Amino acid sequence: MEIEGGMTMDERRKNFFTVDRRFRARLGRLLPADVLAWAKPRFVEMGDLAANFFDPRAALADRFSPTLRTHDRHGNRIDRVEYHPAYLEMARRAYEFGLVSMRYDSELARRFGYLPYVVIFGLGYVLSQAEAGLYCPICMTDGAARVLVKFADPALRDKWLPRLTSRDFDALAQGAMFLTEKQGGSDVGANTTKAVADGDRWRLYGDKWFCSNVDADVILALARPEGAPPGTRGLGLFLVPRTLDDGRRNAYCIHRLKDKLGVRSMATGEVTFEGAEAYVIGDVGRGFTYMTEMINLSRLYNAVASIGSMRRSVYEAVAHAKEREAFGRRIIEFPLLRRVLADLIAEHEAAMALVFETIRQLDLVDSGAGSEDAAVQHRLLLPLSKYYTARLAVWAASQAMEILGGNGYIEEFVTPRLLRDAQVLPIWEGTTNILVLDARRAMIKEEAHLGLIEATRRRLEALHHSDLQDLRGPVEAHLTKLLDDLIPFLDGQTEALFAGQAITDRLIRVTQASLLLDEAQQNPDEIPVARYFVQKHMTGMLDSKAADSIIRAESESLDGEVGD
Numbered sequence: 001m002e003i004e005g006g007m008t009m010d011e012r013r014k015n016f017f018t019v020d021r022r023f024r025a026r027l028g029r030l031l032p033a034d035v036l037a038w039a040k041p042r043f044v045e046m047g048d049l050a051a052n053f054f055d056p057r058a059a060l061a062d063r064f065s066p067t068l069r070t071h072d073r074h075g076n077r078i079d080r081v082e083y084h085p086a087y088l089e090m091a092r093r094a095y096e097f098g099l100v101s102m103r104y105d106s107e108l109a110r111r112f113g114y115l116p117y118v119v120i121f122g123l124g125y126v127l128s129q130a131e132a133g134l135y136c137p138i139c140m141t142d143g144a145a146r147v148l149v150k151f152a153d154p155a156l157r158d159k160w161l162p163r164l165t166s167r168d169f170d171a172l173a174q175g176a177m178f179l180t181e182k183q184g185g186s187d188v189g190a191n192t193t194k195a196v197a198d199g200d201r202w203r204l205y206g207d208k209w210f211c212s213n214v215d216a217d218v219i220l221a222l223a224r225p226e227g228a229p230p231g232t233r234g235l236g237l238f239l240v241p242r243t244l245d246d247g248r249r250n251a252y253c254i255h256r257l258k259d260k261l262g263v264r265s266m267a268t269g270e271v272t273f274e275g276a277e278a279y280v281i282g283d284v285g286r287g288f289t290y291m292t293e294m295i296n297l298s299r300l301y302n303a304v305a306s307i308g309s310m311r312r313s314v315y316e317a318v319a320h321a322k323e324r325e326a327f328g329r330r331i332i333e334f335p336l337l338r339r340v341l342a343d344l345i346a347e348h349e350a351a352m353a354l355v356f357e358t359i360r361q362l363d364l365v366d367s368g369a370g371s372e373d374a375a376v377q378h379r380l381l382l383p384l385s386k387y388y389t390a391r392l393a394v395w396a397a398s399q400a401m402e403i404l405g406g407n408g409y410i411e412e413f414v415t416p417r418l419l420r421d422a423q424v425l426p427i428w429e430g431t432t433n434i435l436v437l438d439a440r441r442a443m444i445k446e447e448a449h450l451g452l453i454e455a456t457r458r459r460l461e462a463l464h465h466s467d468l469q470d471l472r473g474p475v476e477a478h479l480t481k482l483l484d485d486l487i488p489f490l491d492g493q494t495e496a497l498f499a500g501q502a503i504t505d506r507l508i509r510v511t512q513a514s515l516l517l518d519e520a521q522q523n524p525d526e527i528p529v530a531r532y533f534v535q536k537h538m539t540g541m542l543d544s545k546a547a548d549s550i551i552r553a554e555s556e557s558l559d560g561e562v563g564d
């Protein structure tokens with residue numbers, strides 16, 4: 001079948017949700033029965049859309065990136081971003097599906113009391129197996145809505161929230177977040193964009209260097225009011241509408257779009273505010289604190305995009321290895337290749353465990369069902385989830401590409417796009433180092449590691465399944481050694497700081513091990529994954545029997561042999 005753009009669609013793919021046995025089991029563990037019953041048909045629909053609607057369009061939108069038209073034919077400045085129709089079709093479908101609006105739907109709120117983020121992020125996980133670029137604007141729109149709900153004055157909130165959370169694509173206002181400037185993205189405190197009071201509003205002046213979803217209707221931007229102190233303390237958060245109430249363009253220009261390695265379907269631009277009309281959010285001196293709310297949500301979106309990308313790598317690698325023959329045998333039979341497949345599947349499952357635990361803690365906080373402990377655990381799990389899964393997504397895409405051999409390197413296959421798209425995940429929303437430092441800050445200021453470690457201990461102590469007993473000791477030993485090594489890291493000793501990422505990696509893996517063991521206890525089908533992961537990371541052994549089981553289960557799942 002041909003679709004616009006002259007690219008041939010691959011043959012119809014299997015539903016990304018129904019072939020994902022491990023994820024379906026996870027949803028069953030995480031969601032209350034009534035929410036699960038309501039959500040399941042939506043997951044099935046999204047699984048089919050991701051595989052057969054979004055995926056072919058994502059390939060087109062990647063190939064035909066947006067362009068910027070700065071002037072109309074009369075020479076007037078218009079700064080209009082023009083998208084390939086495939087991108088616009090994807091955007092319409094995603095927003096109309098309710099990926100942002102669902103959480104703000106009063107009918108659903110009445111029905112369930114609270115619609116868990118597990119549903120929203122679960123759907124995002126399925127979508128992002130097909131398309132990574134569009135997931136950024138969805139995240140920005142959701143994040144802007146969250147900031148307005150939490151911090152904006154009622155008048156400002158009521159003006160924009162209905163449009164940010166609209167299910168009607170034609171009425172929708174999309175969001176964006178402009179923080180990064182030429183002199184620094186990590187060092188946001190170095191921002192120089194200026195805010196000048198102008199009656200009941202403000203005017204912004206200055207340059208923003210990386211602006212994704214650059215033509216959004218609602219921009220949240222950090223700027224420094226005149227006379228405010230340096231650093232993050234002096235920053236205010238402002239809402240900058242693209243279009244003014246009287247229909248005129250607001251006073252900022254888009255100079256050009258970035259020519260990016262990946263996420264090419266979505267427009268990232270360079271912007272100068274030239275006295276743009278802006279509205280302060282909350283208390284002008286607390287802008288960075290408010291912005292942190294949006295950054296935190298977008299870091300979780302990033303982690304979800306990472307596990308979605310990894311899942312696609314698993315799918316492509318296993319599907320190919322089952323079919324491809326070399327030396328008279330299917331390549332899935334070769335032990336060296338089985339090692340790579342087992343690593344991919346186990347690391348993906350462990351990444352899922354980490355990210356969905358982070359989401360579960362957020363749900364506990366947001367729904368009011370959790371204690372202070374949930375908030376503190378979430379505070380630490382978030383940077384850990386973001387940086388660790390982002391790096392894994394790049395690794396997994398590279399592994400999947402190699403399993404596809406030469407074809408894997410060719411743009412007619414999805415693997416180059418997967419790898420290019422994955423490579424942004426460790427950079428935007430905070431680089432790996434910045435997140436390791438953020439995690440360290442959470443451990444020093446809030447002693448967040450204590451709650452996380454306590455939860456890990458509790459999970460280990462509760463293990464009673466006979467097939468898991470031999471795995472408990474190595475994880476406990478790992479945990480004890482880690483506790484010793486955390487002390488110099490938190491004290492700031494130079495050698496320990498140098499090895500900082502290795503230490504936080506170990507904290508992550510011990511957490512993942514306990515989560516996988518706990519899940520295996522609840523569902524013995526998961527024992528081989530837990531066993532493989534613990535053996536690999538805690539004892540240095542490679543368990544080929546466990547690998548056989550997890551590859552067989554994954555392969556059968558892709559064949560659709562496992563029922564709903």
Ligand SMILES: Cc1cc2nc3c(=O)[nH]c(=O)nc-3n(C[C@H](O)[C@H](O)[C@H](O)COP(=O)(O)OP(=O)(O)OC[C@H]3O[C@@H](n4cnc5c(N)ncnc54)[C@H](O)[C@@H]3O)c2cc1C
Nearest residue numbers: 177178179180184185186210211212268428429430431433
């Ligand atoms: C495609 C794309 C889209 C983007 N979209 C947006 C957007 O919509 N809005 C927005 O505001 N930004 C956006 N960004 C910017 C992005 O968030 C920044 O690029 C990122 O935060 C890094 O900032 P930087 O580029 O200034 O690098 P720098 O801050 O200069 O960092 C350079 C290197 O130094 C390291 N480093 C810095 N400080 C330390 C430290 N204390 N210890 C150890 N290492 C350190 C970093 O880890 C990094 O490896 C986007 C970026 C990309 C690539």
